Amino acid sequence: MRSACPTRQRLAIPAAFQDIDRSDCFIVQEERHMGQDVTQAAASWNAHGPDLFLRRGTIKILEAGLRAVLPAGTQALAEDALKLARRYQRLSGTAELRFRLEKIRHDSCRRFHVDQVPLRFLCTYTGPGVQWKYADSETIHETPAGWITLLKGRLYPGWSTKRAVLHRSPPLSDLLVPVTRLLLTLDHPDACGMERQ
Incomplete structure (x- = not known):
């Protein structure tokens, strides 16, 4: 979101995400395969970590x-989550951000929607990833675990409903076996009424 910080250097933006500045681009995804160390650490967090950080x-x-x-x-x-937070910080141009690492065991948000944020950065460490679709399409895409998803929200400068991308958490109640999703969400620091800490 370059307009947030006009002094930010363009070279600092990860190449995979540069398309998000285009007026016709509402989602960018980066294929990523987590190593065994991160996969095992995510399982350990699910077993022993807090439900919400x-x-x-x-x-x-x-x-x-x-x-x-x-x-x-x-x-x-x-280490992986903080590395992604640094990427989001460079991309958004914000000195602070909202960092949310959450275990999800239920249908947290079944409805397709657009967030009230400039940019949302998502990575699912365990369980099914975010589902998304274009506003004018019924085709639903599901993101594999480990992949990075960057979505424009309604507060992104110049955002419009034309070709907008809607997303939702995958409905876990539809699965035959109970699953715990471990989801990292990175946002602008004021997202969802976040109070200064």
Whole structure:
């Protein structure tokens, strides 16, 4: 979102995400295969970590908060999530961000929607990934675990309903076997009424 910080260098933007600035681009995805260390760390977090880790702040503040609650065997997950947070920070141009790492065991958001944020960055570590579709289409796409999804929200400069992308959490109640999703969501620091901490 270049207009958020006019002094930001263009070279700092990860090449895979540069298309998000185009007026006709509402979603960018990056294929990513997590290593065994991150996969095992995510499973350990699901077994021993908090159900929700939610913080607002700089990367340094987020790192300190995350390390304070880090269960044994989850270091690789923390390092990966913080690396993604740094990417989002460079992309959005914000000094602070909202960092949400959450275990989801239910149908958290079944309806397709657009968020009230400029940009939303998602990565599902365990379980099915985010589902999305174009507003003018009934075709539903499901994102594999580990992939990165960047979505324009309604607050993105110049956002319009034309070819907008809607998304939702995959309905877990439809699955035959219970699943725990571990979802990382990165946003602008004021997302969802987040209070300054």
